[in-house]
Amino acid sequence: xxxxxxxxxxxxxxxxxxxxxxxxxxxxxxxxxxxxxxxxxxxxxxxxxxxxxxxxxxxxxxxxxxxxxxxxxxxxxxxxxxxxxxxxxxxxxxxxxxxxxxxxxxxxxxxxxxxxxxxxxxxxxxxxxxxxxxxxxxxxxxxxxxxxxxxxxxxxxxxxxxxxxxxxxxxxxxxxxxxxxxxxxxxxxxxxxxxxxxxxxxxxxxxxxxxxxxxxxxxxxxxxxxxxxxxxxxxxxxxxxxxxxxxxxxxxxxxxxxxxxxxxxxxxxxxxxxxxxxxxxxxxxxxxxxxxxxxxxxxxxxxxxxxxxxxxxxxxxxxxxxxxxxxxxxxxxxxxxxxxxxxxxxxxxxxxxxxxxxxxxxxxxxxxxxxxxxxxxxxxxxxxxxxxxxxxxxxxxxxxxxxxxxxxxxxxxxxxxxxxxxxxxxxxxxxxxxxxxxxxxxxxxxxxxxxxxxxxxxxxxxxxxxxxxxxxxxxxxxxxxxxxxxxxxxxxx
Amino acid sequence: xxxxxxxxxxxxxxxxxxxxxxxxxxxxxxxxxxxxxxxxxxxxxxxxxxxxxxxxxxxxxxxxxxxxxxxxxxxxxxxxxxxxxxxxxxxxxxxxxxxxxxxxxxxxxxxxxxxxxxxxxxxxxxxxxxxxxxxxxxxxxxxxxxxxxxxxxxxxxxxxxxxxxxxxxxxxxxxxxxxxxxxxxxxxxxxxxxxxxxxxxxxxxxxxxxxxxxxxxxxxxxxxxxxxxxxxxxxxxxxxxxxxxxxxxxxxxxxxxxxxxxxxxxxxxxxxxxxxxxxxxxxxxxxxxxxxxxxxxxxxxxxxxxxxxxxxxxxxxxxxxxxxxxxxxxxxxxxxxxxxxxxxxxxxxxxxxxxxxxxxxxxxxxxxxxxxxxxxxxxxxxxxxxxxxxxxxxxxxxxxxxxxxxxxxxxxxxxxxxxxxxxxxxxxxxxxxxxxxxxxxxxxxxxx
Numbered sequence: 002x003x004x005x006x007x008x009x010x011x012x013x014x015x016x017x018x019x020x021x022x023x024x025x026x027x028x029x030x031x032x033x034x035x036x037x038x039x040x041x042x043x044x045x046x047x048x049x050x051x052x053x054x055x056x057x058x059x060x061x062x063x064x065x066x067x068x069x070x071x072x073x074x075x076x077x078x079x080x081x082x083x084x085x086x087x088x089x090x091x092x093x094x095x096x097x098x099x100x101x102x103x104x105x106x107x108x109x110x111x112x113x114x115x116x117x118x119x120x121x122x123x124x125x126x127x128x129x130x131x132x133x134x135x136x137x138x139x140x141x142x143x144x145x146x147x148x149x150x151x152x153x154x155x156x157x158x159x160x161x162x163x164x165x166x167x168x169x170x171x172x173x174x175x176x177x178x179x180x181x182x183x184x185x186x187x188x189x190x191x192x193x194x195x196x197x198x199x200x201x202x203x204x205x206x207x208x209x210x211x212x213x214x215x216x217x218x219x220x221x222x223x224x225x226x227x228x229x230x231x232x233x234x235x236x237x238x239x240x241x242x243x244x245x246x247x248x249x250x251x252x253x254x255x256x257x258x259x260x261x262x263x264x265x266x267x268x269x270x271x272x273x274x275x276x277x278x279x280x281x282x283x284x285x286x287x288x289x290x291x292x293x294x295x296x297x298x299x300x301x302x303x304x305x306x307x308x309x310x311x312x313x314x315x316x317x318x319x320x321x322x323x324x325x326x327x328x329x330x331x332x333x334x335x336x337x338x339x340x341x342x343x344x345x346x347x348x349x350x351x352x353x354x355x356x357x358x359x360x361x362x363x364x365x366x367x368x369x370x371x372x373x374x375x376x377x378x379x380x381x382x383x384x385x386x387x388x389x390x391x392x393x394x395x396x397x398x399x400x401x402x403x404x405x406x407x408x409x410x411x412x413x414x415x416x417x418x419x420x421x422x423x424x425x426x427x428x429x430x431x432x433x434x435x436x437x438x439x440x441x442x443x444x445x446x447x448x449x450x451x452x453x454x455x456x457x458x459x460x461x462x463x464x465x466x467x468x469x470x471x472x473x474x475x476x477x478x479x480x481x482x483x484x485x486x487x488x489x490x491x492x493x494x
Numbered sequence: 495x496x497x498x499x500x501x502x503x504x505x506x507x508x509x510x511x512x513x514x515x516x517x518x519x520x521x522x523x524x525x526x527x528x529x530x531x532x533x534x535x536x537x538x539x540x541x542x543x544x545x546x547x548x549x550x551x552x553x554x555x556x557x558x559x560x561x562x563x564x565x566x567x568x569x570x571x572x573x574x575x576x577x578x579x580x581x582x583x584x585x586x587x588x589x590x591x592x593x594x595x596x597x598x599x600x601x602x603x604x605x606x607x608x609x610x611x612x613x614x615x616x617x618x619x620x621x622x623x624x625x626x627x628x629x630x631x632x633x634x635x636x637x638x639x640x641x642x643x644x645x646x647x648x649x650x651x652x653x654x655x656x657x658x659x660x661x662x663x664x665x666x667x668x669x670x671x672x673x674x675x676x677x678x679x680x681x682x683x684x685x686x687x688x689x690x691x692x693x694x695x696x697x698x699x700x701x702x703x704x705x706x707x708x709x710x711x712x713x714x715x716x717x718x719x720x721x722x723x724x725x726x727x728x729x730x731x732x733x734x735x736x737x738x739x740x741x742x743x744x745x746x747x748x749x750x751x752x753x754x755x756x757x758x759x760x761x762x763x764x765x766x767x768x769x770x771x772x773x774x775x776x777x778x779x780x781x782x783x784x785x786x787x788x789x790x791x792x793x794x795x796x797x798x799x800x801x802x803x804x805x806x807x808x809x810x811x812x813x814x815x816x817x818x819x820x821x822x823x824x825x826x827x828x829x830x831x832x833x834x835x836x837x838x839x840x841x842x843x844x845x846x847x848x849x850x851x852x853x854x855x856x857x858x859x860x861x862x863x864x865x866x867x868x869x870x871x872x873x874x875x876x877x878x879x880x881x882x883x884x885x886x887x888x889x890x891x892x893x894x895x896x897x898x899x900x901x902x903x904x905x906x907x908x909x910x911x912x913x914x915x916x917x918x919x920x921x922x923x924x925x926x927x928x929x930x931x932x933x934x935x936x937x938x939x940x941x942x
Contacts, residue, residue, distance in 0.1 A: 003855050005738040006867050010851045012734075013874040017844040020878060021837055023885040027797045028833035035798030039783045040791065043799045043811045050578070050809070075578045 049074030049187070054109040054132030056090050056101055059169075059371055060490070062141040065090045065102065065181075067132075078102075078185040084178040085148040088159075088209040089139055089369065091316075092184035094192055100209075101135060101369065104315040108133040108373045108381065115381050131376040138169035138371045138384070143460070146486035147174035150479040151466070158466040159210030159348035162483050165356035165452060165461045167386040168365030170314060172462075172483055173349075179206040212318045215345035216465045219435030219472065220281045220415075221450045222340030224354045225323075227278055227286075227404065229293050229301040231397040238289075240275035240400050246285035252332035259287040259335055262434065279407045279414045281432065283339045290338020295326045298338060304392045306353045306364060307346070314349075314367050321350035340433060351450040351463025357390075358405065359429070359458030362398035364389045405429035406455045416449075419477040424485055427455035432472035444468035447475030453484045459491065460484045495553035496537055500530050503560030506807060510568040513808030514577045519567075528594060529560055536601050543608040544920035548849050551919070554842050555912045558897035559597055559905070561839070564807070565819075565826055566593050566900050572813045580813040589819070589900060596902035600909035607913035614862040614918050621675025628668030629711075631661035632728075636718040650721050662715075662724050663894070663907035666731070666872060667914070673732055674864035677739035681860075685740035708732045709752045722757070722770060723879050723891030729753050730875045735868040739860075774889040789816045793825035793884045797836075804832025819900040821892045825884050840881065843896070846912070847874040853919035866918040869911050 027035075036044045049067075053076065056065040064086040067076040078093045080086065091100015098106060107113040111132040140162075147160045151174055162172040183195040199207050208214055230238035246267035250259040260283065261267055267282035277285035290298060302308065302323040310320040322345045326333045336342035349367065357364035366389040373382035393401065406429045408414040409421065415432040433448030447469030452461040462480040469475030504526045511519030519525075533556045540547055567590040572579035574587065611617060617624070635643040635650050643651050651658045677684070708729060715725040733749040761767045769786055777787040777794070792815040800810060812818045812826035819826075828836045850870025854863050876896055883890035894904035896911075 002738050002741065002860060002863050002867075005741045006851060006855050006863070009734055009738060009867060009871055010848070010855075013847050013851065013871060014844075016874055016878040017840060017847075019887065020840055020881050020885070023882060023887045024797070024828065024833060024836050024840070027794060027885050028800060028828060028836065029802055031794075032798035032801050035795050038778055038791070038795065039780055040788070041795045042792075042814050043795055046811060047799070050811075071576050072573070072578070072580075 046074055048110055049076050051111070051130040052076050052132065053078065053093070054111070054134045054376075056105075056109070056135050056137065058137060058139045058141045058144070059171075060141050061136075064137070064139070065093075072187070074187055077187070078181075080181045080185075082145075083180040083182050085145055085174070086139070087178045087181050088175040088211055089137065089144075089173050089316075090181060092179075092181035094184040094196075095187065095189055096192070099207075100316060101137065104313075105135045105370065105373070108135055113381070116375060133376065133381055134374045135370060136372040136374065137369050138164070138171065139173065139369070140171045140487055140490060142490035143172035143483050143487040144174060146482045147172040147479070148176065148178065150482045151176035154466050154469060154475060154479070156466050156468055156475075157204070157210060157214075158464070158469065158479075159212075159214065160462065160464040160479055160483060161211050161347075161349040161352040162460050162462045162487065163349075163352045163356045163365075163367055165359035165365065165458050168356070168367045168389070169371065169384075169386070170349075170367050170369050171460060171487055173211045173369070175208070175210040177204045177206045209316070210348065210465075210467075212314070212316060212347050212349045215319055215321055215347050215350075216446050216448065216467065217435035217437055218340035218344055218346040218351065219433030219446065219448045220283070220286075220339060221351060221354065221431045221433035221448050221472070222338070222344055222346075223278055223281065223286050224358070224401065224405070224431050224450065225302050225305060226290055226293070226298060226338045227274060228305075228358075228393045228397055228401055229298050230274065230289055231400050232301065232393055233293070233297075238274065240278075240404055241273045243271050243273050244277060244285045245288050246270055246272045246277055246282045248284070250284035250287050250335070252287075252335055253291075254330065255332045257332070259284055259339075275404045275407060278404045278431075279411050281415050286339050287335035290335050291331045293338070295329050295334045295337065298334070299323050299325065301392075302344075304364070304390050305357055306350060306389060306392075312367075314369050316369065318349060319347055321346040340435060346465075348463045348465045351448060351465060352461050353463070354431075355405070355429070355450045355452040355463065356461035357392035358398050358401045359452035359461050360398075361395040362391060362393040364392045402429055402455065405431055405451070408432065409451075409455075416451075416473045416477050419473045420451075420481055423478060423481045426453050426485065426488060428453040428481065428484070429455040429458075430477065430480070432477065434471050434473075445470050447472045449473070449476035449480050451477075451480050451484070453488065460487050495550065496533055496556060499553040499557040499560065500526075500533055502557060503529060503564060506561060506564045507567065509806070510564060510571070510808045513806055514568070514571055514579075525563075525567075525594065529563070529597075532598060532601050536604055539605040539608055540916065543605070543612075544916055546923040546925075547916040547920035548853060548923070551846060551849055551912055551916050554846050554849075555897060555909070558839070558842060559600070559909075561827075562823065562898035562900075562905075563590060563593050563597065565823055565830075565898065566590050568808055568830075569812060569819045569826065571808075579811065582813050582819065584817060585819055585900075592902070593900055593905070596905045599902065600906045603906050604909040604913040607910050608917055611914070611917050614857075614865060614914070614921055615859055617671050617865070618675045618678070618861045621672055621679075624668045625672035625676065628665045628672055631665035631668065632711075632715060634661055636714070650724060660894075660901070660903035662721070663903040664910075666727065667869075667907060667910055669728060670731060670735075670865060670868045670872065673735045673868060674861050677735055677864055678861045681739040684736065684745075685742055706752075709749070709756065721892070722767060722889070723883075723893030726753070726879055726891065727872060727875055727893065731868050731872040734871045734875075735864055738864055738867045770889045770891065774886065777886060789822065790884065790886065790890050792816070793818075793822045794886060796825045797828035797885070800829035800832045802833045804828075804830050804835055806830060820894060821880065821899065822884055823898045823900070824881050824895050827898070839898075840877070843873070843877045846915075847871070847877075849919070850915040853915060853922050856922035857918050858922070862918045862921060866915055869915055873908075873911060 053067040068079045070077045091102045093102040109132045151158045159175045248266040307321045307323045312318040324343045366387045371384050408430050409416045409428045416430045430451035435446040447466040449464045449472045452458045464476040464479045466475045508518045570585045570589045571577050573581035736745045761771045773787040777791050807830045810829040815822050847870050854866035880895050882888040896908040
């Protein structure tokens, strides 16, 4: 019988070998395939088993953090000031993420290869795994001021503030906003309900109006048209160059006439460019636009960052467009030159116009992520500002600055009353009141671009309020509040 | 060795507390002391009742039992007392305590078996009594109304007033004794050769009776008790013991073919058997993944999630897997202790089986040989069926993991199985009785 017993021993040994091979297959070779299979609750709940990194402002205010909770999941995402920062942070839900939560996920979740070593050390030392902290360029004072001011209008609107010297985005606000805390729920039924409600809301709270919706720039586009003129080789155009500025500009090939705001005349019909800019004569710039031509203006617009579908800050920015004009039609070129044809810009683009002028013509690449710090405080990412383009020469930038200063400083400037009544900070600006809707029957969009202090620019702001009316009335006060809040906060430091 | 086993268990218990609440569990002194005293008692019983028994078996069994209790405690605490994780609704706050109580009963049964069965051969006298008891135990759940015998779809229980026993676990032991006694008596007849086909000696047709009866019995279990695992265990045990007794490979082949064809036909005829096969072949099919194969798939996800090193005790998410505390406890070990821990556990089982087979080889008397061989193999088979089932190697069948799974019957029966193996190994290793010494004789003469 011992012979049979030995054979049975071999069979038993074989059975154990098969089992060992089986568990090796499942646990050593299969995990990555199993992790992505249908109905694997562990994979997505894993991300709530350790603390996801925080998102903080440049001045160390918390925008998003993971707090310990009781239940299946150990941590839950929390946004202390949800509506204000939602366009920046986005949300992090069971199934998806948006905003910085999405673009910086590998740092926040700790899955970035740079964090592997840290995680391994934590595993050995028994410290719980933790995500990296992402510090943004956002200034809490500027951001809160921006959101509060937009909210006060009650209208769909967006505002962006940039440090023109670096491209660091100081504020990026959108109204109506949403509450990302609602997305942090662990109940997939509740998540679905919230998501449906937000998506079907006609006010589109999930739309990031600061970077993902574009509006006609209106008269603020005269910054581009003027820059094109002054950049013409040979110095043909300077701010003092007189241009033809009739009350009604007859457009070639059409019966339509270009008029000034409220049908007002422009000086005596022949004015220097800087005067036309300060009072925002449509006929003068329509005429100038036809002289410069569609191509030259478009090239200049592109140097300011338009027609770029690939801009990421790292959030994807919708393209601000200056499309080619069919058949180089001079009439349409005239409309384009005053920002009223097919031109479309985001509030970020408005801020970039001013930022380029403020930084002596050099447009810095706008960015949001300043620093990424591992849990052990080693720095993983440290932003270094880069140049996006040389929009205009320093000389032209100087000329443009002076014209924008005049818009506020001269008592006949379009932004004089609204800005100087609010602040003594020297501001350089351009207003825009964009007509829209069929036959311009829609409410005007209020557009404003500016930088301050004019003599030593630290902040450039772009604001667009849909249906806000006059740029000077609706958007300028918002921009002033933002730059005041920022400059005050900087002064206190 | 035993001290080491107890220390490992205590360390595991402390580790559960540390990862779940950040503290060493409050009950560690009580539980630890109880477990240590229990194992000390078992140890003293061996010193007294079976001093020559294999010294490795008790520490190995103790380690498994202790790890089982720790894992059950960890699963019970999931989502309870502010711990992370989801509450496992099939467990109550007293589950761990109950398991400790069952462990005590198990060790008591272990000592009782050692005390009552001083000589394995004495069991041979009661061959047919054990056979009758074994069959009765097996048949009771099938005969009882479902309300008293069905839990989670398996009709293998006797459950009266919230207290339930799985008689099949004990039937396994009784039938092992019966098979051993029966086969020792009939081995000469059964090994008579009939015709020779393809180099294999076929038994005589008239001797096929017993194997056919065993086959029919196992099929009846399969059909009436919805329990493929049990039937495979009984039939496997019988076949192997038949083979050991007769040394005829043909028995293994005939029996294996019978079982496979029976199982195949059953899978076509009976929906619940067929479903097991479907689950096994297509676990990730979207139609099955949230329904019939949910448990298997969640168990696999858990093991995959644990990977090579595991998440650490208390850090995994075993609560996703339904009934993870009983049939699927091995996946919880795979998840939290990783491939490494699971291989260690399999090796522990392997060692127990190997020690049992070694006792079978060493012991002289054929009845003990057969019994030890059968018991050791059935332990190996049980581990193979359940671990192979949860790892998708073979179709999943719901049987317990010896010593680890929550549940009293299996634990007590496993301790009794170890007791029998240790008794046999004690018999095998006991030195032959010394002849009465010449000196003494002369002394008697001198005195006279």
